[in-house]
Amino acid sequence: MKRRSVLLDAAFLRLWSGATASGLATWALPFVLGLAVLDRTLTAVDLGLLLAARTVGFLAAVPVAGVLADRHSRRGVVLWAGLSAGAAAPLLAAGLGRSVWLTAAAAAVAGAGQGACRPAFQALTAEVVDEDRRQQANAAMTLAVRVTTLAGPSLTALLAVFLGVRALLLGIGLLWLVAALVPGRGAGKSAADRAAARADAGAGEGSAGAVTGRSRLLTEFADGIREARRHPWFLAGLAALTAVIATGYSATGVALPLVSRDEYGTEAVLAGALTAYTVGALAGALIVARLRPRSPGRAALAGLAAYGFAPLSLVFPVHPGVVLAAYAVAGIGIELFNVPWFTATQREVAPDKLARVSSLDFLFSYGLAPVGLALIAPAIDAFGPRSVLAVCAAVCFAAPAAAALAPGARHFSREDPR
Incomplete structure (x- = not known):
């Protein structure tokens, strides 16, 4: 019997709506703060401080949220993460142009809410959607993001033409309320069931009562790390993803604007490449919703390696159309990786440790991205853009190729089906 499309499932649509609202709110905050710089409500230095505070809050919350989402209700973590980020929005609006410390604190809280919801949404998807439809569900999630x-x-x-920056910030707060309140509960194991399983495991080790508070959080996060180590394909894929983001994304963020200005004398190449990347990612999400390759892990890693065409297109002077085409291919490839990667993680990782492993994913892959951004500009000054871009492209191609050799990488599974 043919299964009903996940898009007709009310529980998934509620989850999708909440995740989409959180993604829109997460994307909108730095953009709206950038508008505040344009109207001189903020200075560029203030903007840097607020974005740094937001990043610190994000990175601090991700591992803690992973533990809490495995220990308690995933739905509850989404609720409190959304409410926290939503409460930060009016504080940002109140402090904007008046108190940089209030706005920095509010930005940190907003970042913490953004970080906390990521692993909880990942784990909640596995509870709401049955295994056969998760690839379609993950494709729908990423399609909304694009x-x-x-x-x-x-x-x-x-909207900025009719509304001020403060009103837009309040609108971001409303989006977070949607993210907090709309998703429903999953049908997977309850928080009580997961707690009972942990207690049984801890009793066998004789250490359940020996850790409390911060030590307990660290111990439970370490359990997530041990679970990740049980899956060599996951560690190899995460290392490859981190390398690609730290180099390829950094090339896009720093080198692409410079090349657009210096080589082509126009910002149109910058805007066109970013648009081509997003359109390519949209196409990739549509393709992967139905794509079922015989070796899904290696196909996904090949898609990740395709990001190398983006920095490679900037190494030598080429027609602008080549740059746009390269970024479109990179966009397609990143979704050919993302969707199977999320789906395999939800399938292979122990359900009671899924949020912690997902938090490890976000912490390393996206948490280390600022390091790449911070290093690439000095590297360009020291070695020149072409050398740095060539190295970035080589890393993007080589890291997924190396990951494809890891045990289980062919199918993103510990058991290699023949």
């Missing part, structure tokens, strides 16, 4: 990225700037700029 549509937001494509349409968000123009929509926000249009």
Whole structure:
């Protein structure tokens, strides 16, 4: 019997709506704060401080949220993460242009809410959607993110004509309320069941009562790390993803604007490449919703390696169309990786440790991205853009290729089906 599409499932649509609202709110905050710089409510230094505070809050919350989402209700973590980020929005609006410390504290709280919801949404998806439909569900999730990225700037700029920055910040708060309140509970193991399983395991080791508070958080996060180590394909794929983001994304963030200005003398190449990347990612999400390759892990890693075409297109002077095509291919490839990666993690990782392993994923892959951004500009000054971009492209190609050799990488599974 043919299964009903996940898009017709009310529970998934509620989850999808909440995740989409959180993604839109997460994307919109730095954009709206950038508008505050344009109207001179903030200085560029203030903007840097707020974005740094937001990043610190994000990175601090991700591992803690992973533990809490495995220990307690995933739905509850989403609720409190959304409410926290939503409460930060009016504080940002109140402190904007008046108190940089209040706005920095509010930005940190907003970042913590953003970070906390990531692993909880990942684990909640595995509870709401049955295994056979998770790839389609993950594709729908990432499709919403790409549509937001494509349409968000123009929509926000249009709203800014009629609304001030403070009103837009309050609108972000409303989006977080949607993210907090709309998703429903999953049908997987309850928090009590997961707690009972942990207690049984701890009793066998004789250490359950020996840790409390911070030590307990660290111990439970360490359990997530041990679970990740049980899956060599996961560690190899995470290392490859981290390398690609730290180099390829950094090239996009720093080198692409410089090449667009210096080589082509126009910002159109920058705007066109970013748009081509997003359109490519949209196409990739649509393709992977139905794609079932014989070796899904290696196909996904090949898609990740395709990001190398983005920095490679900037190494030598080429027609602007080549740059746009390279970024479109990179966009397709990243979704050919993302969706199977999330789906395999939800399938292979122990359900009571899924949020912690997902938090490890976000912590390393996206948490280390600022390091790449911080290093690439000095590297370009020291060695020149072409050398740095060539190295970035080589890393993007080589890291997934190496990951494909790890045990279980062919199918993103500990058991290699023949």
